[in-house]
Amino acid sequence: SPNLLLEFLCNFLAELSLLEYGCLEFLPSQIAASILFVARFIINPKTHPW
Numbered sequence: 001s002p003n004l005l006l007e008f009l010c011n012f013l014a015e016l017s018l019l020e021y022g023c024l025e026f027l028p029s030q031i032a033a034s035i036l037f038v039a040r041f042i043i044n045p046k047t048h049p050w
Contacts, residue, residue, distance in 0.1 A: 002043070009039040 013035045017023045023031055040049035 006039055006043060009042060010035050013039060 014032070017031050017035065026034075037049050
């Protein structure tokens with residue numbers, strides 16, 4: 001299902017952000033919003049992710 005794909009992709013990107021030391025300067029809410037934005041764009045690049 002598309003929602004499951006979005007969830008798994010968001011989890012993957014979130015785990016990657018934990019490995020990147022530079023992400024510590026951002027608030028967790030900013031990282032989560034960015035992850036959702038990028039995941040939606042990856043899944044469907046022809047539509048606006050917002």
